[in-house]
Every structure is written in structure tokens, then in C-alpha cells.
Amino acid sequence: MNDQPLWLTFIFAFLIMNVLLIGMAYMTYFERKMLGAMQDRMGPTRTGPKGLLQPIADGIKLLGKEDLIPRAADKWVFFFAPLIVFVTAIVGAAVIPFGGTINAFGRDLNLYITDLNVGALFVLAFSSIGVYGIILGAWASSNRYSLLGGLRAAAQVVSYEIILGLSLVGVFMLAGSLSLRDIMLEQQTNLELGPLTVKNWFILSQPLAFILFMIAAVAETNRAPFDLPEAESELVSGFHTEYSAFRFSFYFLGEYISMIVVSLFAATLFLGGPSGPGSSDHWYLGILYILIKAIVFLFFYIWLRATLPRFRYDQLMGLAWKVLLPLVILNIVVTAAIRLASDGLLF
Amino acid sequence: MEISGENWLIVGLMTTAAIAMAMTLLILNLIVGPSKPSKTKSDPYESGVPDVSPVQARFTPRFYMVAMLFVVFDIEAVFIFPWAVSFDALGRYGFIAMLVFILLLLEGYVYAWKKGALEWV
Known part of the structure; x- marks a missing residue:
């Protein structure tokens, strides 16, 4: 680890925050274009060439709207709840490593904002603090639909939180660390698979954990087919029914940014992060690889939304508690047993 | 680090x-x-129906049940994370201890399932 001056870290953090915001704006564009293609229509086309200025136009439009606060609402909670969603989503990106320490522009630079020894827990913790924003906003609106949406969000997020956390235990066991940088470095070692030598990406040794993690991650970010807190058809948008103008858009900023952060997180944990052909020699290839991997996950999110109908609430809870929980505990026990057996310690 | x-x-x-x-x-x-506030705008949204009574925060006890189950399994996670990180150092002893812990939890899990705590309807 390279001790770089704080101001360099700040520049990097500032860059990452801006990339996340612009990424979020173009994620909405990407989603609308992809959904359009999957439903055999055009998506946005009018604003700018191929509709490319659409996200910017949307942002400006939302800034010019009236910010309504309902009479019955709890003003302060109503005011601050959307900020919790936005801030926790953006801070979660602080521990994602985009590479190791590189030598560029005549200096040693760290390609991560900070390397916490509990990095993976940090991301999990911040993704679940985000639900406070949803439930507080829903409660403060004092609207029946919002309250139901907020309660659903709370119950759903705590249920899938367990799956999300426990599915990563196998990864922590193999890496022997919670630091995302250590997990990334561990995956750059080689693994012998018969005649093949491949990089030790954890998706190879933890395929079940990867599937469970992806299901739980979709539920944790309240995306289709687990978007019951919003459920347009029954709850008229659920927890953000009463929100308008830019306060409303913070919920969407938060949702899309946490999708991007979770995708980067999954790429780091299971797909080797920035590792790929030539990435050890050229750091910019590493950044390109982790972004490509994250975009694949984001595409997967959109694909799910276009393909699957929404769950019923009892199905959603049944899936978490009756199917995924036994599987995730089985994965922990089997991983531990195999790990012990490979050291010759089991019997 | x-x-x-x-x-x-x-x-x-x-x-x-x-x-x-x-x-x-x-x-x-x-x-x-x-900013053009009016009485109609600041009414709670009720799909076009005038609001008659204040919202009561009453909901099905299932939500409380989920919260309690969550506490049990989240504490399990709190114990499992440090065990996983120092798995190689703890070796066989740690594995057996954790196996006993998970079996005890599974017993509670089966009990909760049989009692119908996991059924939503």
C-alpha cells in the first residue's frame, strides 16, 4: 500500500463520484434503450443525436418542478429521508478497488479511494442503511400507499440482507480477508484446472454463492422482479408517492447508483475485479475490464426487468427464508469442509 | 493493510x-x-378520493416476525464473518465448533418453520 498525499485521494474520490453520477444518468438512458429494443420499440430518440441528451433534459426538468411537502407530512424526516438513500449509495463506492497501486504521471497512485480492512462489510452495511431512507420517507409522507411500500421494503431488505451477507462467507474464507483489495489480489493468483491454468476468480470456486449473491443483490436494490416496495400497479409507486421535484429524483439517483456499486462489488468479489488479459502490464486495461464486467451485470438487471413478472409478496418471503437460506448455509458448510479436506485436516 | x-x-x-x-x-x-402552494396540492394522495381519516400505523404482525427472525440470523452472520476470515488459523477445531453452532441454529430454524413462522399467509 502506498501512502499518497490526501489531496490526490480527494481528486480520485471526486472523479469517482462524478463518474457515478454521470454513469447513473446514462444508466437510465441505457435501460430505456434496452427495454425499448426488447419490446420492439425505439426508446428515447428526440433529445439530441439518438436521444443521447435525454438524461440531461430529465435532470433539468426535475430541477424546474415544484417541491411539494404534504400537509400531514413530518417535515424534517420528509426533508432528509431521500438524502440518506443518495448519500449511502454514493459512499458505498469508496472501497471498490479499480486496480492496485500504479506508476503514472511520475507518481505512485492508488486506484482505489480507501482500503478499509472491513471493506466488504462496509458495502453491505451502507447498502442496508439505505433502506432507512426508504422507510423513513414512507412513514413521513403519512400516506397509506407509502407506508405499505416502506414496510414491504424493510421486510424485504432485512430478509435478503441475510442471504447477501452469508453468501459471501465462502469468498471471505478463501481470501482470508474482508478487505476488497486483498480479495482482488487473491484472485490474481493462478489456479490449475487439469491442463488449463486460469486466474483464481472466485466464481469458479463459489458458483452457488455467486448465484445466491446475484439474486439477493437484485432484491436488495429493490429491482424487478423484486420491486414490490414500488409496485406501480397496486401501491401507485409505494414509498415515493408523495415526493416530487428533485427530492423525488434522489430516490432514483440512490437506486441506480446502488445498482452500479453492487455491480462493481460483484465484479470485484467474483470476477477478479480489474483482472484480465494484459491488465498486470497496463493499468488502464484493468479499469476497462472492471467497467465491462459491471456493465454486464447492469445489462443483466435490465434483462431481468424486461423478462420476469413481479413476485407475489408471500412468494418473495418464501424464496428468501425457505429456499435461499438453507442453500446459503449449505454453501458455507461445504466450502469449509472442502477447504479443510484440501489441507488434509478433515479426518 | x-x-x-x-x-x-x-x-x-x-x-x-x-x-x-x-x-x-x-x-x-x-x-x-x-412555488404555488394550495390546499388540494398538499392533500395526501388517495387515488383521487378525498382523505377521510389520518393514516394509522397498524400493520400485520408478520412484519414483526420477519424482524425477529432477522435478528437471530444476523447475529449468526456476525459470528460467522470473523470465523471465515480466520478460518485457516482456527483449522479443524474452529470447523467443528462452527458446525455445532450452525446445527443449533438449524434446530431453531426447523422449529420456526414447523410453527409456521415462515408462512406469510
Whole structure:
């Protein structure tokens, strides 16, 4: 680890925050274009060439709207709840490593904002603090639909939180660390698979954990087919029914940014992060690889939304508690047993 | 990798920057956006029906049940994370101890399932 001056870290953090915001704006564009293609229509086309200025136009439009606060609402909670969603989503990106320490522009630079020894827990913790924003906003609106949406969000997020956390235990066991940088470095070692030598990406040794993690991650970010807190058809948008103008858009900023952060997180944990052909020699290839991997996950999110109908609430809870929980505990026990057996310690 | 205050300082400053960014956008919204309050606008949304009674925060006890189950299994996770990180150091002893712990939890899980705590309807 390279001790770089704080101001360099700040520049990097500032860059990452801006990339996340612009990424979020173009994620909405990407989603609308992809959904359009999957439903055999055009998506946005009018604003700018191929509709490319659409996200910017949307942002400006939302800034010019009236910010309504309902009479019955709890003003302060109503005011601050959307900020919790936005801030926790953006801070979660602080521990994602985009590479190791590189030598560029005549200096040693760290390609991560900070390397916490509990990095993976940090991301999990911040993704679940985000639900406070949803439930507080829903409660403060004092609207029946919002309250139901907020309660659903709370119950759903705590249920899938367990799956999300426990599915990563196998990864922590193999890496022997919670630091995302250590997990990334561990995956750059080689693994012998018969005649093949491949990089030790954890998706190879933890395929079940990867599937469970992806299901739980979709539920944790309240995306289709687990978007019951919003459920347009029954709850008229659920927890953000009463929100308008830019306060409303913070919920969407938060949702899309946490999708991007979770995708980067999954790429780091299971797909080797920035590792790929030539990435050890050229750091910019590493950044390109982790972004490509994250975009694949984001595409997967959109694909799910276009393909699957929404769950019923009892199905959603049944899936978490009756199917995924036994599987995730089985994965922990089997991983531990195999790990012990490979050291010759089991019997 | 060492535990250093500087790492957390960076996290704190990033949080501050995110809050500042959000507040800037909100203030910009206040300046640019119109403000024409009226009684109808500030009514709670009820799909076009006039609001008759205040919202009561009463809901099905299932939600409490889920919260209690969550506490049990989240504490399990709290124990499993440090065990996983130092798995190689603990070796066979740690594995057997954790196996006993997980079996005890599974017993409670089966009990909860048989009692119908996992059924939503």
C-alpha cells in the first residue's frame, strides 16, 4: 500500500463520484434503450443525436418542478429521508478497488479511494442503511400507499440482507480477508484446472454463492422482479408517492447508483475485479475490464426487468427464508469442509 | 493493510461531499422551481378520493416476525464473518465448533418453520 498525499485521494474520490453520477444518468438512458429494443420499440430518440441528451433534459426538468411537502407530512424526516438513500449509495463506492497501486504521471497512485480492512462489510452495511431512507420517507409522507411500500421494503431488505451477507462467507474464507483489495489480489493468483491454468476468480470456486449473491443483490436494490416496495400497479409507486421535484429524483439517483456499486462489488468479489488479459502490464486495461464486467451485470438487471413478472409478496418471503437460506448455509458448510479436506485436516 | 484513522477520515469527507452535493441540488431546485402552494396540492394522495381519516400505523404482525427472525440470523452472520476470515488459523477445531453452532441454529430454524413462522399467509 502506498501512502499518497490526501489531496490526490480527494481528486480520485471526486472523479469517482462524478463518474457515478454521470454513469447513473446514462444508466437510465441505457435501460430505456434496452427495454425499448426488447419490446420492439425505439426508446428515447428526440433529445439530441439518438436521444443521447435525454438524461440531461430529465435532470433539468426535475430541477424546474415544484417541491411539494404534504400537509400531514413530518417535515424534517420528509426533508432528509431521500438524502440518506443518495448519500449511502454514493459512499458505498469508496472501497471498490479499480486496480492496485500504479506508476503514472511520475507518481505512485492508488486506484482505489480507501482500503478499509472491513471493506466488504462496509458495502453491505451502507447498502442496508439505505433502506432507512426508504422507510423513513414512507412513514413521513403519512400516506397509506407509502407506508405499505416502506414496510414491504424493510421486510424485504432485512430478509435478503441475510442471504447477501452469508453468501459471501465462502469468498471471505478463501481470501482470508474482508478487505476488497486483498480479495482482488487473491484472485490474481493462478489456479490449475487439469491442463488449463486460469486466474483464481472466485466464481469458479463459489458458483452457488455467486448465484445466491446475484439474486439477493437484485432484491436488495429493490429491482424487478423484486420491486414490490414500488409496485406501480397496486401501491401507485409505494414509498415515493408523495415526493416530487428533485427530492423525488434522489430516490432514483440512490437506486441506480446502488445498482452500479453492487455491480462493481460483484465484479470485484467474483470476477477478479480489474483482472484480465494484459491488465498486470497496463493499468488502464484493468479499469476497462472492471467497467465491462459491471456493465454486464447492469445489462443483466435490465434483462431481468424486461423478462420476469413481479413476485407475489408471500412468494418473495418464501424464496428468501425457505429456499435461499438453507442453500446459503449449505454453501458455507461445504466450502469449509472442502477447504479443510484440501489441507488434509478433515479426518 | 493496517487500521488507520486516515482511511475512515476519507470516508467521512466523502460523506460530507455527497451531502454537500445533494444540498446544492436541493437549493438549486428551490431557486429554479416554482412555488404555488394550495390546499388540494398538499392533500395526501388517495387515488383521487378525498382523505377521510389520518393514516394509522397498524400493520400485520408478520412484519414483526420477519424482524425477529432477522435478528437471530444476523447475529449468526456476525459470528460467522470473523470465523471465515480466520478460518485457516482456527483449522479443524474452529470447523467443528462452527458446525455445532450452525446445527443449533438449524434446530431453531426447523422449529420456526414447523410453527409456521415462515408462512406469510
